[in-house]
Amino acid sequence: MNRPESLEKLKSEEFDICIIGAGASGAGCALDAVLRGYKVALIDKKDFAAETSSRSTKLIHGGVRYLEQAFKKLDFAQLKQVRHGLEERHIVLKNAPHLARPLALMTPVSSWIEGLYFKIGLQIYDAFATNDTLPKSKWLTKKEVLAKIPTLDSRKLHSGVLYYDGQLDDARYCLAIVQSTAEAGGTVANYMEVNGFGRDTLGKLNVVNATDTRSGAQCAIRAKLVINCTGPFADHIRLLANPLLSERLRPSKGVHVVLPAATLNSEYAMLIPKTSDGRVVFAIPFEGATMIGTTDTDYGDVSSEPTLNESEKKYLADTLNPYLAKPIKLEELKAGFGGLRPLLAADPVKSTKSLVRDHEVETDEKSGLISLLGGKWTTYRLMAKDTIDEADRFFSKNNSCTTDSCILAGGENFSSESWHQLATTYDLPEDISRHLTKKYGSRAGKVAALTVNDNSLKTRLLAELSYIQAEAIYTIRHEMAMTLRDFFARRIRLEITGWNETLKALPVVADLMARELEWSGDQKQREISEYRDLIMKFISDAKSV
Structure with missing residues (x-):
């Protein structure tokens, strides 16, 4: 990943595919395409994963709430989303073992009826996960729950249902996909903002005009096919390619607050099943802190970065506090962040929380632009597969997708115990050695060197x-x-x-x-x-x- 070399290639070479947007979906498409033999350019107006893909709840999951909604409303689209998520979960965990790992989540319950309800629901959730080795859900006693999360309020607790999903470092996972793309022959560059297109005699896109925002230099990237993977900003690129298109996205804002690790004092995460607006909220250990989220509200101004405000802090605190023996105080806040979901809205009247987190691959016949719309982190690889399958059709090819078995940068020959050798070889303290191993995987030695x-x-x-x-x-x-x-x-x-x-x-x-x-x-x-x-x-x- 050498930016000056990449910029030179972008200026001087012609590519089969230029992918705009280097979040999870764009990076996933770039890796899939380069592994199928295409010459690929991947660019982003900011950094890799700078927007939605670094601001998730850090979960790899099918979506327990989607499962509940599927049965309550007989909504088979929600059911399909759960199935896709759980099918992909084990691949996301397997392909970057240094950045993704199983996470135990506790659902506290206040009565045996509530416990039975969640136990049955999570058994169904387990049943959909047919290809992985995560432990199955368990109904635990009050004593067992408190042994795992000691900060819960024992007076309100009857029992708890424990289940497993995955957790990832989203920004670094996306970066590993980008690194793997570059090492497989792709050309990648951040801080390249698209401001227009060139077209052939039939009006199809064949040039992506971009500005290097670090230097101000202009760059015309020649490509036979252009793919739009810009998430909540996809409508901007779609309308730049064809102003006659109608907008498709309904961005939704989700925020998280970050509190001290002592908030849960546990390696276990927590699913809060009851909130004032009918959502679920998670409290999750992450990087030595406790992360709580998320919210779900309409967000119209995608040009401004979504940030956390006082009312959102209060909502999340008020959601968690009834479960804690010692309520959190807002002044304990260590940090917070907001992100935008790229939701597809067929019905403008629906609330954003009711919209399915599924994806769609759209081809604009006039400009030739392919847009990957919607989706979520867990299914990024499946989203990319569907998109590059469409690219195959454009090029009249029938290539195989091999990303399910592609170990990402840093995951090669990874061992979680390799920190011992790092500590010995470079005379580093245990906590630093563990940290480097977790962040950089099998490449931690290059940092230490x-x-x-x-x-x-x-x-x-x-x-x-x-x-x-x-x-x-x-x-x-x-x-x-x-x-x-x-x-x-x-x-x-x-x-x-x-x-x-x-x-x-x-x-x-x-x-x-x-x-x-x-x-x-x-x-x-x-x-x-x-x-x-x-x-x-x-x-x-x-x-x-």
Whole structure:
């Protein structure tokens, strides 16, 4: 992943396929296409997974709520979505074992009738998961539940139903797909914003005009086929290709709050089945913190980043607090984040929470643009398969999809115990070795190796955390990190788990990035100021309605 080399290729070569949008769906399409033998370009106007794909609930799941709705409303579209999700779940877990793992989720219940209801429902959920090895659901006693999540209020607890789904580091998982695409021969570049298209004599797209937003340089990318994978922003690209198309998307905002790990004091996650608006909410351990979410509200202005506000904080706190022995206080908030779901809306009257998270592959006959619309993280690979099957039809080919068996970058020969060797070889503390192994998988040694000739790179970014300076250098050289936010938000995830910690570590990371990327003194100060202002805005927005 060398950005200057990629930019040169984008300018000088012709591609079979240019994919716009490098979130989960776009990266998935790029990997599938390059493995089928196509010459592929993958670009994004921001960083890889900068939008929806880094702001999920971090679950790999079929959707227990969708299953409930399917039976309550006899909605077979919901049932199909659950089946697809559970079919894909084991593949997502298998293909990047360093970034995805099984997660135990507890559903507290207040009576035996409620317990029976959830036990039956989750047994059906288990039955749909025919291809994986996750443990089956169990109905646990009150004592067993409290042993696993000791912060629950024992006075309101009757028992609990335990079940399993998967958890992933969404931004780094997407990055691993992008890395795998590049290593298989694809050309990938972030910070390339599309501003128009060139067309052949029949009006079909054959050039993607883009601007390198880091330098301002223009680039005309020649491609035989263009695929739009821009999630909640897909209508913008569709209308740029053909202004006569009608809008298809109904973006929905979902936010999460992040609280101290002591909130649950457990490795177990929690599903809250009763909320004031009929949704389910999750409380999940993630990166040494507790993440609670999500909400679901209409969001019309996709040009502005969705942020957390006071009323959303209060909703999530009010949803969790009835289950806790010691209610959380809003001032305990460590961080929060918002994201947009790319929901397809056939019915503009329906609430967003009732819309199915399924996907559709659309081909515009006038421009030739293929758009992948809708979907969710768990089914990204299936979404990509359907899209590249359509690309095969365009090229009159019938290639096989092999992404189900493609181990992603960092997953090759991965062992969760390899941190022992890392600690011994590079004289690193256990917590740092475990952290590097979890984040970079079988490539953790490449990060640690940077410290051999520069021992200062072993220095922690913050004394109380496991991140080290070598990671900033590695992510620039090998993961195309271009900005402070790329590093903090998506390479190490500190932005979404601790705003104050991010601000504290900002100066030292800025020094490292300035040196590596050859920023001038003015640019370094500008990068620091812009990112600090953004974090301060998040903090301010979280205190206002």
